[in-house]
Amino acid sequence: MTPPLDLSAFKQAFFSAFDRAPRIFRSPGRINLIGEHTDYNDGYVLPAAIDRHVYVGIAPRQDGRIRIVSVDFKGVHEGLVTDQGKSTLGWPDYALGVLAGFRERGIQLPGFDMLVGSDLPVGAGLSSSAAYSCAVGFALNELFNAGLDRSDMIRIAQLAEHRYAGVMCGIMDPFASMYGRSGQFVRLDCRSMEYHYVPFSAEGYALLLLNTNVKHSLASSAYNRRREECATGLDWVRADFPEVRSLRDVDESMLDRCVAPRDKVIDDRCRYVVQENARLLALCSDLEKGDMAAAGARMLQTHEGLSRMFEVSCPELDYLVKAVRGIDGVLGARMMGGGFGGCTINLLRTDIIDQLVNDLSRAYEADNGLPLTAIPVMTGEGTMAVDG
Ligand code: ADP
Ligand code: MG
Helix, strand or coil, X not given: CCCCXXXXXXXXXXXXXXXXXXXXXXXXXXXXXXXXXXXXXXXEECEEEEEEEEEEEXXXXXXCEEEEEECCCCCEEEEECCCCCCCCCCCCHHHHHHHHHHHHCCCCCCCEEEEEEECCCCXXXXXXXXXXXXXXXXXXXXXXXXXXXXXXXXXXXXXXXXHHCCXXXXXXXXXXXXXXXXXEEEEEECCCCCEEEEECCCCCEEEEEEEEEEECCHHXXXXXXXXXXXXXXXXXXXHHCCCCCCHHHCCHHHXXXXXXXXXXXXXXXXXXXXXXXHHHHXXXXXXXXXXXXXXXXXXXXXXXXXXXXXXXXXXXXXXXXHHHCCCCCEEEEEECCCCCEEEEEEEEEHHHHHHHHHHHHHHHHHHHCCCCEEEEECECCCXXXXXX
């Protein structure tokens, strides 16, 4: 696990690159407790910001130029604030996409020097990309008093990822990064964009991510196929229930009538989504009551649904969930994210973590030929200025 970012080293790195002092902003990564593959079906998600961040150091320029450097990636991006193209380096594109979002809103910037740094693992499903885009948007807005609010910056971050990185991500990641709060999950309604904070103050309990360190190549094609399967099931329901707009409005009796008789696979996909929305709402009331055992049990049900009905798990994810379930002190575990790799999220008693990680790392490596990375996470605050 990457150590926490050393702020004075980061300032020093900015000074070495640009010969002056920066203002510093940061935006967190996110986890999602429950609510997987519900976002594009107009349903609910339950993310939280975590205590790991992407940092942006920035200082203004007046000559219309930009320079972007990263502590973690090679190369220097140099250009003009008015340039529309992408960078040959790849990683600056998120920042360039955010800059384009400012331009499209008619905001002219005079130029800047920027350094990006992070203590979030990249590509582990903690959404370092959204954290990065949100940190850049927030930094530009603050530095130049551009007058945008957090909702504008979320939208800009999402579009930056769509257009500049080619990833058709939902709104959840930048939303959680911007609006996260310590000790809370955010229940976000992906249809209305309404959100509520749900308390997570589990004395003695913790959240632990276990990274499989695999990303199967199936991930993006299967993602698209699942979206189509959900759309097909929805069409069949709508033939009988025209008032239905998305799987969000569907219940299991509608599936019994319109989908199950036609195709078992499509029925499984849709039924998982319908059940997952209901499960998420039930888990929110578990948390409100402080019933961690019930919340954990629902996480395990979600994993079953994702693995058997939605079929987006993989052997490594199933291995990790199976290995921890039943261990005294483990309340819940499930795969997190789109599937076919990445992390599991585990709800467990704090005092068993060291032993569990120790035992499981050895077994996982022996059985799968891959290292296991344990990432303990705490909920944390959304995007903010760090300094100055
Ligand atoms: P994740 O699950 O972490 O969001 P992505 O593949 O969506 O994985 O995004 C990771 C990409 O975001 C990196 O390949 C890089 O282009 C960009 N990125 C993340 N962190 C940094 C950083 N500290 N500096 C520069 N670019 C970064
Ligand atoms: Mg990402």
